[in-house]
Amino acid sequence: MGQATGKILVVDDDPAICIVVGEALRRQGHKVKTAASIRERTALMSDFAPDVLITDVMLPDGDGLEGVADLIAQDPAMNVIILSAQNTLNTAVRATEKGAFEYLPKPFDLNELTRAVADAITIRQQSDGDEERDSLGASNDGMPLVGRSPAMQEVYRTIARVISNDLSILVLGESGTGKELVAQAIHGLGRRRAKPFVAINMAAIPRELIEAELFGYERGAFTGAHTRTAGKFEQAEGGTLFLDEIGDMPMEAQTRLLRVLQSGEVTTVGGSTPVKVNVRIIAATNQQLPALIAENRFREDLYYRLNVVPISLPALRERGEDVALLARHFLDIAANEGLPRKTLADDAAGLLGGYHWPGNVRELQNLMQRMAVLSRENVITGEIVRQNLSLDSIAGAHASASADNLAASMREWLRSQLGVGQTPRETLHDDMLAIVEPVLLRETLRSVDGNQIRAASLLGINRNTLRKKLTDYGLNPANIRQGE
Template sequence: MTRRALLVEDDNAIATVIRAGLEAEGFHVDATDTVQGRDDALAGQTYDVMLTDVMLLDGDGIETLGQVRDLYPELPIIILSAQNTLDTAVRATERGAFEYFPKPFDLDEVLRAAVQASNSKGKGGEAPDLPPEGLPLIGRSPAMQEVYRLITRVLNNDLSVLVLGESGTGKELVAEAIHQLGSRKTGPFVAVNAAAIPRELIESELFGHEKGAFTGATARNIGKFEAANGGTLFLDEIGDMPAEAQTRLLRALQSGRIRRVGGSQEIAVDVRVIAATNKDLAPMIADGSFREDLYYRLNVVPIQLPPLRDRATDIEPLAKHFLAVASQEGLPSRVLSAGAVDILASHIWRGNVRELRNVIFRAALLAREDVIDAQALTGLLSDGLDPTAANSEGSVGEAVSQWLARQDFAEGELYHGALAELERPVFQYALSRTNGNQLKAAQLLGINRNTLRKRLQDMDIDPEQFSGG
């Protein structure tokens, strides 16, 4: 029997390509470009799959999908959308879509999904209502679309997720989104940074301890696993976890039970684990510093977060979002000039989204005018270094020379003044690389930890702002 597909798409070029592809796969295709046409077609014919755009000529294709689902509960629905936000992806899943594809999409993937959907002849997943505070991720770049798709795939199950990405890309935000939008949103969300906990305390931090388990254990203490019971445990920088703790973590993930340090009783815990790392775990597995079996236990669904340099189109909306957040937190309300947006777009964001946020907050605080222009930003990016110079193919020395030429140091102040300006981004970079871990930052810099602390105090740098996902 010939399978029938209903195509609801108001872009003639896209509709023609999809129709030809579906027909090549053996479908009989009916097409329309309106919500009304969709409803009329569904009322008069039984379909094996429906493919629909979101914004149609006479309305929003997603908003009325609930009615379609109620009337035709077995009809698989594939969403095709140019509204490329996490909101759209979740709305599609929430209303029972079998699959969601942001435009531009891979036609082969769409056709493969249509065949699979017609074979399944069943409804897609259902996501819970969106939280009133909104969604934590911003960006419509193609790289972020894949992130959104993967997030919607894991909302209604407890599969382990491993979030991969450089420091500052927002790994914890992904974990929070999965928790807030998923079936465990009524439970606790507990985050722990493995890189920030001393080796001798990490097992107690994760699994708790009994009174007297070690020197200083004056009372029973529950660990992060127990605190996250019924909810989500986010294990950040999992690559920094010591081998002994890896073994206990693997056992807990396999059995769903933990034992406090110094205790003899096993405690059942119901926890969804999301892990994250900025490290390449493959060489760590090869040299034995990270357990291969733990890796496969955590890496059921990998989500790769792109660095900000690979999603340049997201810089402007992110910057405007951070300006709004800064205003909500009591800083002056500002707007960006077109020149300022160009400067932001051309900058190399080694600290990723976290660095962008810090720059925007500094600009909101220090700008002399309500409109932040290019000149105001140039003095803040890279702590005074010209971003266009930093982006050039010239050496660091050339960039510094260009920056020095624009300064006006008084006689006798050039040496100490220049070193003071250049020292700050070096320390910030070390803290960013080590997620605020002062011991590791000192080791990276090759200085004493006490020296690091003193210099951070002198420069008024808070290492806490570099911790997190």
């Protein structure tokens, strides 16, 4: 059966985008019209009812998102794909709130766009036209997450897709990457935002007290229990409970937590009457839970209960283009909190971008606060950064050593191909890629336990590109795991 085709309206004030996207979609058999403004969009839609509307956000005569909800209300089966160079969580969330089918940050992958169109057409043709689309109201401009790197775009898109439901979320990432900020964003943008957000850190509570903290306790349940005290589940009633460092939860508490998740009821320590609770669970960890399961330190059934939607936060060293943006953001926060207002020089931004940030975003924030207080200058220069961060001794040591080894190996291979008596081939570039790229793909996948989304983010390529390369090289992600 051939690919489904339909009518597409592309709205973008960049003629090149209209031409390229239009031609790509026409080659797939779609009927395509283009517009450069909201006014042109309105005029065209009066006699051209598209199956899919592709629109930019920033248009010459206004916000491309404005009016989208009304258009969907008029034709509930029409799917909208949003394109935007404003690659922030706010844009992703607004697109979702307006009822968009997909949000793609610019620069976008043309293959991903054409695939999204194909999916939208299929859904359009299967739809009976009476799907309910839920609007969450006004968007929140005070987003807690900052960054425009491809890895963060993936995080934003996932957040935008889960704020309208109550699925359990498992946030993964190294310490200091902002896992609690993700939980706060999901809660603050979701339908439970008017109710409490309660956080508990498993690693910060004595093991013998975790059950009492989570589930509450009755008077006399243990020494010092003078009154009945509600646990975190009851405190978060109607809202969100954030279980940080879930990998440090004792096995006994895991068993009780699983029971609560299955029954929706909490029994206090020392109590016998269950209490109904209604909370959304967001858990987080910097540990490899599958490894803990293999060591009998984490329940597999609890893992699957929590890991309904995983969100993997990249380490700061994997999103170098975000470092300067974050640094200036933290300087603004420091100034708003009463610290001296400072600006960041370009040479300082370059040095910060080259550092490997073992403490991730938290380390960067602490550094910016320190320099805001201690620096006597209004502008933080590269020299000031060097004085506060041992860039020469730390930043390049490991990278330069490994880079030198790789360069030496490549030079040796090239000498063998171009040496005396050798007939130079005209496929050196492809030959080198065929040697290096499979290793790069395999080791990157292994480092993230076979997770293709994380691997694509680390490599800075589209997921479809990664899948194609894996197929071309005969690599099976299912067989690539850490340590294999």
